[in-house]
Amino acid sequence: MPKIKNRDTLISIALVMPSIVAVGIFVYGFILWSLRVSLSQWKGLLPDYTWVGLKNYFELFADPRFHIDIRNTVIFTVVFVGGSLVLGLFMAILLDQNLPGESFFRNIFLFPMAISFIVTGVVWRWLMNPATGSRISGFNQLFHSLGLDFLINRWHTTPTWGIAAIALAAIWQMSGYTMAMYLGGLRGISDDLREAARVDGASEWQIYRHIIFPLISPITLSAMIILGHISLKVFDLIVAIAGKQLPLDVPAIYMWQVTFDGYFFGKGAAISILLLLVVSVLVIPYIYYNLKNEADV
Amino acid sequence: MNLFQSRVPFRFQWRYLLLLPLLFMTAFYLIPMYLMIVTGFKAFDEVSLKTIWQLPSSIAFDNYIEAYAKLTPYLWNSINMVVPAAIISSILGSVNGFVLARWKFRGADVIFPLILFGMFIPYQSILIPLVEFMRSINMYGGLPGLVLAHVIYGIPITTLTFRNYYATIPKELIEAARIDGADLLKTYFYILLPLSIPSFVVVLIWQFTSAWNDFLFAVVLTNPDAWPITVALNNMAGSQIIAWNVQMAGSLLAALPTLLVYIFLGRYFLRGLMAGALKG
Amino acid sequence: MYAKKFSFTLVSVLLLAAFVLAACGPAAVTEVPAATAAPAATEVPAATEAPAATEAPVVAPxxxxxxxxxxxxxxxxxxxxxxxxxxxxxxxxxxxxxxxxxxxxxxxxxxxxxxxxxxxxxxxxxxxxxxxxxxxxxxxxxxxxxxxxxxxxxxxxxxxxxxxxxxxxxxxxxxxxxxxHRANVMWYNPELLADNNITVPTTIDEWFTAMDTLKAAGVTPLAMGEQWTAMHLFETVMLGTLGAEKYNGLWDGSVAWDGPEAKQGIENYKKALTYVNSDASSLTWQDAAQLVVNGDAAFNVMGDWAEGYFRELGKTPNTDYGWAPVPGTVGVFQFLSxxxxxxxxxxxxxxxxxxxxxxxxxxxxxxxxxxxxxxxxxxxxxxxxxxxxxxxxxADWSSNVVVGSLTHGVVANDSWKTDINTALGLFLADQNVETFQAALVTACKASGPCK
The missing domain is CATH 3.40.190.10 (Periplasmic binding protein-like II)
Known part of the structure; x- marks a missing residue:
């Protein structure tokens, strides 16, 4: 970067200041509040800030339910983020080929996002009904009538991996948006760049591999973070598909139950602080790595 | 306009084979939609796991009429809330993204992750301080407070999207402008903003959708007078018996404005394509 | 009138969106109005509050x-x-x-x-x-x-x-x-019971025998849904096993959760779960109740709001569905209110x-x-x-012994119920009676009356 005039620096700071103040109060102020509550024994309606140290945290570490939550979150995040990125990029590349009907496809892929999780959850619950025999329904019935019986499975009632089936519904809902992000990025890459590469004798694959993918990698970062924050907070979708049940439990559901069904605010706050800690451990190094790489380019 | 043929010559007829995977994907996306539409037309006693694939015995619009009557009083609240929330947070995001991507000052690299981190806060856990704070600044109960919440909690995601989009724009372009004597604001208005259309599309789609579909903030921050459509939609369900046929009809109705926004904004991807020609 | 309002709404959405996009277009000068449009837009809610508040409060006395x-x-x-x-x-x-x-x-x-x-x-x-x-x-x-x-x-x-x-x-x-509402109701399909020569069971043992017969005949004996319906079944089976007095004792601390009575109740519950449909965790209570009236399952334990549901489905009482107290709870009315x-x-x-x-x-x-x-x-x-x-x-409400429901908030406070719910969820997965009892004891100590 060239040297920056003082005036520009002042303007830049003035431009971002309102956002910084707002985020400072609404995010960091409230996180501090949660942190304080998580160190208290507040249980019941009346605030009770009696200090109990890390008691709530230790209880969670020993809690088998919390272990299930962590496992489910990891599986869900990997399947959901990975699936949405791959599917979104795949669809964006196809749509970038100037095929007829582009806007039709684009809107079809985006449409699921427009519908509330609560209703899509119900439809997916029907689709993923695991019953067999005379009560076969949903996808299993579809597979059966198409002669694809080997595809019939227990979906979200599969032990341990059931949460991945929920991720499938989330992919359905969010991959269209990933597609739109990628398409926006692809549309931002000038044709001249591709033409120049073609003139140099590069194959289409080489063009993608060496020119386009590196150029859209910041968009992959955005998409990963956006999808990641959804997967860490997923709540409505799971509840709509499967109710609140332990095999498909995630920290957000646990926190909701502890806080608003059980009024154990201390423990609920501890869950959210732990979630934030996990996020910072995963996300911050990644962001720094990317920022550093950008600076080096 | 012959946009479709500007990039690749028409002679590659075989590339239409690429439509096959797209059509396959379309089927995947439409199957759940099919269920929603079909169920929305069914009578209550026809809604059964056994018969989800079957068409309704008769096409009746009763469910839609019922849902429509219950939702429309709240439609304006949603629009009045979503439009300013989406626009303001997009503009803030664009400005922040520009400054953080292109105009490094000391601390800029710290501020970005700090803003970004705000996205991961689980909203359920901060409802109580949120309501108390909103009351203390007299923003509780009405739409302005809800708009404020959506704008503020939208800042991380809009900033991220714009920042990373602006990071893909070649430096040479900006440096050329600087050599021509453009200052910070001019560079933003004349160089980056015209290139940001695809990003604005993506961000507006996001903000519009998430504010439109938000239930949690709406239900805790607004009084019944200011309830947006999602609260009304949720209220159509009882606490015990839920009429899924009416729910499906209602949520399809509630999704219509969002869908129209997608269709409308989608056209601007093509504008983005034209804007792309400026670069390089 | 509605249609008019709605189309007007749609048009205005599109216009506003168009305005934004136009403002963000290549001509840089137009951006400035967009920025100032933002505060203007926030005023809109205030301006249109009148139509929204149709039942406008006119400062009543x-x-x-x-x-x-x-x-x-x-x-x-x-x-x-x-x-x-x-x-x-x-x-x-x-x-x-x-x-x-x-x-x-x-x-x-x-x-x-x-x-x-x-x-x-x-x-x-x-x-x-x-x-x-x-x-x-x-x-x-x-x-x-x-x-x-x-x-x-x-x-x-x-x-x-x-x-x-x-x-x-x-x-x-x-x-x-x-x-x-009554929680301890067992709904049944009269036709399925008649086909298998089963009279309505009144004790837990009769119930299990009946369900064995049904299972052998290839009928799903008991319909259940997602986790809260499993808790509902749990409380009724505990009541059926322990009887009203001891059941109440569980909630005032006089009957131990790790004692023999509670153990017997949990064992019965565990056995009842073996008769349940395999897709239980993917069904709502409505889906599960529907299995009974559709003839896909013989019994379902659910509160009596299910009756309202059956009626809305157009079913006839005593023909399409019958009811009885959950076996072992005859003469007891487990209520919620x-x-x-x-x-x-x-x-x-x-x-x-x-x-x-x-x-x-x-x-x-x-x-x-x-x-x-x-x-x-x-x-x-x-x-x-x-x-x-x-x-x-x-008739039962005015003559029976009244006890309270767990799932629906009568007998345990919210924290206790939340803890029991977690323990129950783990039990559904691992079926380990001892662990479950230990967790119930802990829950009672942490949030209930147990010392």
């Missing part, structure tokens, strides 16, 4: 805001009927219906919790009668005792004697129950008291319950207003 989760179907219609009674009796008090829906009130509870925290309580709110109210709101000194109201209105004479202790704490009554409270520092205490008077009155309950599909908490409602099932429930 007195008003009452009542918070509930009755927003849909028969519940909402019943609430409306009761509001009509209220308005006829108190035409000067303006009624404000702040109902928020969501899965047995979970959203409503979150909204209520934030409002109470922020010092903005409604004048009266709905809560499940019993420990859900007592453990949460009475413990936080949020509720006023209603003994004087009960005396003045003569309610003690018309409500079952065994009900009063369940909604009281230290001799103080804290809520007015409007309706009563929606009730209303008087908060300390209610903004409109007079209005709230007026509402409670209506909610506890014969006229109010007779308006509400037939529409909602529940019975009156009072025992003097006119049976002719109710259908054949509810009439039988009314």
């Amino acid at each position: 007195s008003k009452v805001e009542v918070f509930s989760w009755w927003t849909g179907g028969g519940e909402a219609a019943g609430l409306d009927a009761m509001i009509k009674v209220f308005q006829a009796q108190y035409p000067d008090i303006e009624f404000s219906n702040a109902a928020v829906a969501g899965g047995a009130g979970t959203n409503a509870r979150a909204v209520l919790a934030t409002r109470l925290q922020a010092g903005d309580p409604p004048d009266s709110w709905q809560g499940h009668a019993g420990q859900e109210l007592i453990g949460t709101y009475v413990a936080a000194n949020q509720l006023q005792p209603l003994n004087d109201l009960y005396k003045a209105e003569g309610w003690l004479a018309v409500m079952p004697e065994t009900l009063i202790p369940l909604i009281s704490q230290n001799g103080n009554i804290y809520s007015v129950p409007v309706n009563i 929606d009730s209303f409270v008087l908060p300390v520092g209610a903004p409109n205490a007079d209005g709230a008291t007026a509402w409670l008077k209506v909610a506890g009155s014969k006229a109010g309950q007779e308006a509400f319950n037939p529409v909602k599909g529940s019975i009156c908490a009072r025992t003097d409602c006119d049976p002719a207003l109710f259908g054949v099932y509810l009439q039988s429930a009314m």
Whole structure:
């Protein structure tokens, strides 16, 4: 970067200041509040800030339910983020080929996002009904009538991996948006760049591999973070598909139950602080790595 | 306009084979939609796991009429809330993204992750301080407070999207402008903003959708007078018996404005394509 | 008229979107208006608040805001009927219906919790009668005792004697129950039972024998749904095994969760689970109940709101479905009840008291319950207003021993119930009786009366 005039620096700071103040109060102020509550024994309606140290945290570490939550979150995040990125990029590349009907496809892929999780959850619950025999329904019935019986499975009632089936519904809902992000990025890459590469004798694959993918990698970062924050907070979708049940439990559901069904605010706050800690451990190094790489380019 | 043929010559007829995977994907996306539409037309006693694939015995619009009557009083609240929330947070995001991507000052690299981190806060856990704070600044109960919440909690995601989009724009372009004597604001208005259309599309789609579909903030921050459509939609369900046929009809109705926004904004991807020609 | 409004709305959405995009277009100068348009847009809500608030409050002399989760179907219609009674009796008090829906009130509870925290309580709110109210709101000194109201209105004479202790704490009554639902009902498919020569079982052992026969005949014996319906089955099987007195002992700490009686109950529950449909965790209670009336399963244990559902499906009582107390619970009425409270520092205490008077009155309950599909908490409602099932429930309500439901907030406070729910979820997965008992003991010590 060239040297920056003082005036520009002042303007830049003035431009971002309102956002910084707002985020400072609404995010960091409230996180501090949660942190304080998580160190208290507040249980019941009346605030009770009696200090109990890390008691709530230790209880969670020993809690088998919390272990299930962590496992489910990891599986869900990997399947959901990975699936949405791959599917979104795949669809964006196809749509970038100037095929007829582009806007039709684009809107079809985006449409699921427009519908509330609560209703899509119900439809997916029907689709993923695991019953067999005379009560076969949903996808299993579809597979059966198409002669694809080997595809019939227990979906979200599969032990341990059931949460991945929920991720499938989330992919359905969010991959269209990933597609739109990628398409926006692809549309931002000038044709001249591709033409120049073609003139140099590069194959289409080489063009993608060496020119386009590196150029859209910041968009992959955005998409990963956006999808990641959804997967860490997923709540409505799971509840709509499967109710609140332990095999498909995630920290957000646990926190909701502890806080608003059980009024154990201390423990609920501890869950959210732990979630934030996990996020910072995963996300911050990644962001720094990317920022550093950008600076080096 | 012959946009479709500007990039690749028409002679590659075989590339239409690429439509096959797209059509396959379309089927995947439409199957759940099919269920929603079909169920929305069914009578209550026809809604059964056994018969989800079957068409309704008769096409009746009763469910839609019922849902429509219950939702429309709240439609304006949603629009009045979503439009300013989406626009303001997009503009803030664009400005922040520009400054953080292109105009490094000391601390800029710290501020970005700090803003970004705000996205991961689980909203359920901060409802109580949120309501108390909103009351203390007299923003509780009405739409302005809800708009404020959506704008503020939208800042991380809009900033991220714009920042990373602006990071893909070649430096040479900006440096050329600087050599021509453009200052910070001019560079933003004349160089980056015209290139940001695809990003604005993506961000507006996001903000519009998430504010439109938000239930949690709406239900805790607004009084019944200011309830947006999602609260009304949720209220159509009882606490015990839920009429899924009416729910499906209602949520399809509630999704219509969002869908129209997608269709409308989608056209601007093509504008983005034209804007792309400026670069390089 | 609606159509016109709607299309106008759509056009305005599109115009606004167009405006934004135009403003962000290549011509840089137009960006400036877009930036200034933002504050202008925020003013829109204020300007259009008038059409939104159709029931605009005109600063009435007195008003009452009542918070509930009755927003849909028969519940909402019943609430409306009761509001009509209220308005006829108190035409000067303006009624404000702040109902928020969501899965047995979970959203409503979150909204209520934030409002109470922020010092903005409604004048009266709905809560499940019993420990859900007592453990949460009475413990936080949020509720006023209603003994004087009960005396003045003569309610003690018309409500079952065994009900009063369940909604009281230290001799103080804290809520007015409007309706009563029964939790320990076993629904069955009469045709399936007849086909397999099964008479309706009345003891747990008969029930298991009947289900063995059904299983051998290839019929799913017992329909169940997602986890809360498993808890519902749990509480009824515990009641069926332990009997009313020992069941109550579980909740006052006099019967140990790790004792032999509790163990027997859990073993029975574990056995009952072996008769359950394999897709239980993917079904709602509605789906599960439907299995019985569709002939896909023989039995289903669910509260009597299921009867309202069967009727809405167009099914006929005693032909398409039959009912009996859950085996082992004959003569016991396991209840849950929606009730209303008087908060300390209610903004409109007079209005709230007026509402409670209506909610506890014969006229109010007779308006509400037939529409909602529940019975009156009072025992003097006119049976002719109710259908054949509810009439039988009314007879049992006034003659049976009354005990409370766990799943629906009567016997355990919220924290305790949440802990039990977690333990139950783990038990459903690992089926380990000892671990489950240990977890139940811990839960009782942490949040219940156990020492």
